[in-house]
Amino acid sequence: MLERKEYQKYVEDNSPKSPMTRTLFAAFVVGGIICCIGEGIGDIIKLIFEDMPEKEVAIWESCIMIFLGSFLTAIGVYDRLGRFAGGGSIIPITGFANSVTSPAIEYNREGVFFGICAKMFVIAGPIIVFSVAASFLVGLIGYFCV
Amino acid sequence: MEIFLTYLKVFAVGGLVCMLGQILINKTKMSSARILVLYMLLGVVLEVCGAFDYIKEFAGSGITIPITGFGSNVAKGALEGAKADGFLGAVAGGLRSVSAGLTVAIVCGFVFGLISRSRSKKM
Numbered sequence: 224m225l226e227r228k229e230y231q232k233y234v235e236d237n238s239p240k241s242p243m244t245r246t247l248f249a250a251f252v253v254g255g256i257i258c259c260i261g262e263g264i265g266d267i268i269k270l271i272f273e274d275m276p277e278k279e280v281a282i283w284e285s286c287i288m289i290f291l292g293s294f295l296t297a298i299g300v301y302d303r304l305g306r307f308a309g310g311g312s313i314i315p316i317t318g319f320a321n322s323v324t325s326p327a328i329e330y331n332r333e334g335v336f337f338g339i340c341a342k343m344f345v346i347a348g349p350i351i352v353f354s355v356a357a358s359f360l361v362g363l364i365g366y367f368c369v
Numbered sequence: 370m371e372i373f374l375t376y377l378k379v380f381a382v383g384g385l386v387c388m389l390g391q392i393l394i395n396k397t398k399m400s401s402a403r404i405l406v407l408y409m410l411l412g413v414v415l416e417v418c419g420a421f422d423y424i425k426e427f428a429g430s431g432i433t434i435p436i437t438g439f440g441s442n443v444a445k446g447a448l449e450g451a452k453a454d455g456f457l458g459a460v461a462g463g464l465r466s467v468s469a470g471l472t473v474a475i476v477c478g479f480v481f482g483l484i485s486r487s488r489s490k491k492m
Contacts, residue, residue: 243395247388254387254435255380262379262430266372281433286473288434293477297485310391313401314408314435315383316470322401323474327482339482343475346402350436351471353406357413358443358463364417365451366459 246309253304253311261288261315285316292317296324322346375429382424382431405436412440417448442466 265284268275275283292315295301301321305312312318323343330342344351390404399407415421421441424432432438443463450462464471 246395247391250391251384251388254390255384255431257387258379258383258431258434259376261434262376265430282469284430285434285438285470289470289473290477293474293481297481310394310404311384311387313394313404314387314390316434316436316439318401319405319436319439320474320477322405323478324481327478328485331482331485335483339479343478343482346405347474349402350405350409350439354409354413354440354443354467355464357410357440358447359460361413361417361444362447362451362459362462365448366456369448369451 249308250311253308254315255311257288257311257315257317260291261285264288288316289320292320293324296321297328301325319347319350322350378427379429379431382428383434384431386432386435386437408436409440409443412437413444416441416444439467439470442470 261284264287265280268280268283272280292301295304295317301312301317302325305318305321312321323346326342326345327339330338332338333342386408390408393399393404393407394401412421415424415437421432421437425441433441443466446466447459447463450458450460450465452458454462
């Protein structure tokens with residue numbers, strides 16, 4: 224009979240390890256590249272519309288990135304990238320767009336209402352709820368304390 | 370040379386943010402929704418305590434393109450709304466500042482969901 228601890232050690236030694244260095248490297252490179260693409264889009268917008276205020280540039284930048292993330296999900300590129308990059312493709316705003324578009328495409332044969340529209344928020348729902356709740360809280364703090 | 374350095378900073382900070390997320394995924398097996406919520410809240414906290422602007426000054430898109438930028442926009446909108454329009458502004462300001470991004474995300478998701486076929490059968 225194996226002791227409990229020995230058994231746990233046995234399981235730990237023999238279970239498949241997630242390749243730490245490889246996934247970290249992939250997340251670093253892909254995440255960095257996505258952020259650089261965003262910065263590049265911002266710079267291009269600044270070149271074309273010279274007198275656009277900084278704030279509007281940032282809004283355009285994130286809107287274009289969201290569109291790109293959504294588009295790449297629709298043509299199937301982003302999910303393949305996600306399998307390679309993990310966190311590198313989840314955490315940028317393109318990953319948010321992916322989390323909206325991907326279930327919408329996945330469930331579209333269940334109908335428009337309960338397929339696309341309802342399943343769209345499977346992952347994005349918690350994010351939106353938490354951000355609205357946080358914004359309400361911050362707004363209260365800003366109103367009463369500052 | 371200047372521009373190269375800027376992009377290097379964006380790359381390093383953005384990569385680092387994503388790598389920390391990957392460490393969380395590897396160590397705790399968190400789902401992607403939890404990771405995104407955690408990072409969004411991190412952005413809110415950084416914005417409220419004022420650190421976000423310093424990081425943004427240094428890294429530009431390296432911190433605003435990750436979902437932390439979304440959280441920071443929400444918090445900034447709420448604070449600015451509270452200052453400008455009082456209580457109603459405080460309630461409305463958060464969503465107002467991210468409304469463009471949310472609209473694009475939802476409209477794109479809806480349109481692409483309508484026009485593309487489900488790929489899950491093939492896998």
